[in-house]
Amino acid sequence: MKSIVTKIAATVATSAALSVAIAVDAPKAEAASYNLSWTGDSGFTAEGMFSFDDSFLGGLVTATELDDFMISFLDPAGMELATFDYDFPAPDTSGEFNFNFDSATGNILQLGSFDTSDGFDLGTDFDNGDLGIDFYTSDGDEGFPSVGTIILDNNLTPMGCGAGTNALPSDCETLDIGGELVATQKSVPEPASILGLLTVGALGATSALKKKQASS
Missing domain, CATH: 1.10.287 (Helix Hairpins)
Structure with a gap:
């Protein structure tokens, strides 16, 4: 025994x-994956995820490094407004997609304009005449909130929100402003x-x- x-x-x-x-x-795992979340001042929300090859960890991750990106927008009652699931390596937005993530700090850059390296622009593509939800950081132009403020718009025409959020034009419905887009690393x-x-x-x-x- x-x-x-x-x-x-x-x-x-x-x-x-x-x-x-x-x-x-x-x-090591081939992809670094993060959840997305946002809540605006009026209660509209966004949730989603993005991933990229973990060889980019520690640096700035932009659209060119992403493997996947998905985001959904919901009204205060929890009803889905729109979902965007981008294709990579080249998203279907013809240059409208702008996203910058500092993987060293875990922060999504959102202090600048929608078309700069420290801001973001997600959602509709005006170049292709798409209508609907657009989610971006303000450029501070006349009629818009200060630079970097997050805006959630419903674009009713391909021209979008040309007159800003304080004097709403007929071609745009601003749904919510404010808040912070947050990235949370998935637990692995x-x-x-x-x-x-x-x-x-x-x-x-x-x-x-x-x-x-x-x-x-």
């Missing part, structure tokens, strides 16, 4: 060591965490077998 228990203990220890080695040698176990769990499990199994061996 004693020799059998010893063999079982050795087998468990070997399996644990092999599992640890696999965990340590396993390659790190290799070190997996290693710790395997080590604890292996030690527990070995201890239990030693107690059984001693009682035999």
